[in-house]
Amino acid sequence: MLDLGCGSGAPVVRDLVAAGHHVTGVDISEVQIQQAQKLVPQADFIMADATSVDFPGGSFDAVVSLYALxxxxxxxxxxxxxxxxxxxxxxxxxxCSTGQHEWTGMDENWLDSGVAMWWSHADADTDRAWITRAGLTVEQEEFAPEGGRRACAVLGTTSAVTEQASGIRQPAGGRANPQRVRPRPGPRTGPIPNVTGGGHT
Ligand SMILES: C[S@@+](CC[C@H](N)C(=O)[O-])C[C@H]1O[C@@H](n2cnc3c(N)ncnc32)[C@H](O)[C@@H]1O
Incomplete structure (x- = not known):
């Protein structure tokens, strides 16, 4: 499995390894990769930009990218x-986690940390269209309000699950109910895996 934007490897890479998977984590941050190597020595980690890293076709059973796209x-x-x-x-x-509403911008004091954080995400409809255009079939999606426990979403080819994770700039009363998307006709090779996130949001 591949975790794109794996951060420190906890909890996602750690939990996938514990479940018996061979996992490769990719992150652009050297600090995060060093931390991940310490926390999950059983996994492989690559310091790279997700937009330029490359892998051979058909290399992975699953790709996860949470709070990174x-x-x-x-x-x-x-x-x-x-x-x-x-x-x-x-x-x-x-x-993957996507945005719920389109927004590109900076929070100069993210979570009162004194650290600036930058986001760039489309709205859920655009993300769904992109995922479909990429050749994946959206099997399941859910809205996960930030600050609450992470909900699971599944999209996919191949198959995909999405999670509109960003409550950033979300209007009051924004869409909070899970949505399900009719799968594109085609063979399914197995059940939707248990991909519940680790609840670190
Ligand atoms: C909010 S953290 C999420 C980390 C992890 N996926 C999780 O859910 O705990 C976002 C991560 O994406 C990484 N990231 C941001 N842009 C990236 C890029 N272009 N390529 C690879 N990693 C990137 C950051 O370094 C950071 O570790």
Missing amino acids: IHIPQDEQLPLLERIATWLRPGGWFL
Whole structure:
């Protein structure tokens, strides 16, 4: 499995390894990669930009990218999604967090940390269209309000699960109910995997 934008490797890479999977984590941050290597020595980690890293076609049973696509410039997200689709084996799965509402901008004092954080995400409809255009079929999606426990979403080819994770700039009373999307006709090779997140939001 591949975790794109894996951060420190906890909890996602750690939990996937504990579940018996061989996991490769990719992150652009050297500090995060060093931390991940310490926390999950059983996994492989690559310090790289997700928008330029490459893997052979059909390399992965599943790709996860949680709370990471939303930090990549919007105009680079569709090309990345198209490449992710090629990295998946037929019938593989993709799980990602997307934005709920379009927004690109900076929070100068993220979570009162004194650290600035930058986001760039489309709205859920656009993300769904991009994922579909990339060749994946959205199997399941859910809205996960930030600050609450992370909900699971599944999209996919190949198959994908999405999670509109960003409550940033979300209007009051924003869409809070899970949505399900009719799968694109085609063979399913297995059940939707248990991909519940680790609840670190
Ligand atoms: C909010 S953290 C999420 C980390 C992890 N996926 C999780 O859910 O705990 C976002 C991560 O994406 C990484 N990231 C941001 N832009 C990236 C890029 N272009 N390529 C690879 N990683 C990136 C950051 O370094 C950071 O570790």
